[in-house]
Amino acid sequence: MARRANAETISEGVREMLRADIFAAQWAPGTNLQIGELTKRYAASSTVVREAMVRLAGEKLLQFRPNRGFFISEYSLEELRGLGGLRCRVEEYGLTLAIERGDVDWESDLVALHHRLERTPRRDSEDPHHITAEWFVAHQGFHAKLLEACGVPLLQDFAATLGEATALYRLWTAPDQRAQSRDIEAEHRAILEATIARDAPTATKLLREHYMRTIDIIEDAEFRAASEAAPSQE
Structure with a gap:
């Protein structure tokens, strides 16, 4: 139980750091975010980073494109x-x-x-x-x-x-x-x-x-x- 709670805390932390970087305009709308680069940036596993990205896609801050990955939300x-x-x-x-x-x-x-x-x-x-x-x-x-x-x-x-x-x-x-x-x-x-x-x-x-x-x-x-x-x- 403690291990699961710790994993959730780490996941939440990565999500908040990624969210903060998005709103700090670190990337332009339409930028393709590379999971490998983000794992280094946040010192987290690819599983944790992907989970954070999926949740932010649910908040419409990221867009998931099949076979292409996650992108900073972009609108015409x-x-x-x-x-x-x-x-x-x-x-x-x-x-x-x-x-x-x-x-x-x-x-x-x-x-x-x-x-x-x-x-x-x-x-x-x-x-x-x-x-x-x-x-x-x-x-x-x-x-x-x-x-x-x-x-x-x-x-x-x-x-x-x-x-x-x-x-x-x-x-x-x-x-x-x-x-x-x-x-x-x-x-x-x-x-x-x-x-x-x-x-x-x-x-x-x-x-x-x-x-x-x-x-x-x-x-x-x-x-x-x-x-x-x-x-x-x-």
């Missing part, structure tokens, strides 16, 4: 827009319910998480082109708390899955100029203020604009990257 721009639109619909409903049902403790927790988010550096002066891990965690926490009071765990889980799909691209396109100059702090502040004021129409409108602006930046970055990679016609 059309698919990303579809996922973004679906996420907006789901979270608009969830936030409306949360505003109706949330109590003062939920408000207090939301304000505290927003405070942590505002005080956490989004970019490191030594690596200004990428989002810090601390800010990413704080950002995920704030958005999760917005929906927490809705009282529908299945909705919350679905929203988290949809959010992580776009998060992979948001992190990868972080060096883009539009992403760097965006006043995302003002966007979060406006969403918080409307939520605390119990103004569901405004809060959900701001949330939708916040998410779709991210999709716009991803699309713009992908378009320009494709243009730069195209051979010159001169």
Whole structure:
């Protein structure tokens, strides 16, 4: 029994390390992950690594392709827009319910998480082109708390899955100029203020604009990257 518990602990540890590396943008969307390389990276057996990858595929962070292996989840721009639109619909409903049902403790927790988010550096002066891990965690926490009071765990889980799909691209396109100059702090502040004021129409409108602006930046970055990679016609 102790040996099994230890094996589960090791497996969980590898899964969390791999998950953290995915969200640290160690690999671009569409990258084929080699099990042999990951066994060295995480000092784990191929069985443990494969189990971790299967579980992350279940979370939609990896995609399994028969006879080809595991890949960092990759979506077309059309698919990303579809996922973004679906996420907006789901979270608009969830936030409306949360505003109706949330109590003062939920408000207090939301304000505290927003405070942590505002005080956490989004970019490191030594690596200004990428989002810090601390800010990413704080950002995920704030958005999760917005929906927490809705009282529908299945909705919350679905929203988290949809959010992580776009998060992979948001992190990868972080060096883009539009992403760097965006006043995302003002966007979060406006969403918080409307939520605390119990103004569901405004809060959900701001949330939708916040998410779709991210999709716009991803699309713009992908378009320009494709243009730069195209051979010159001169």
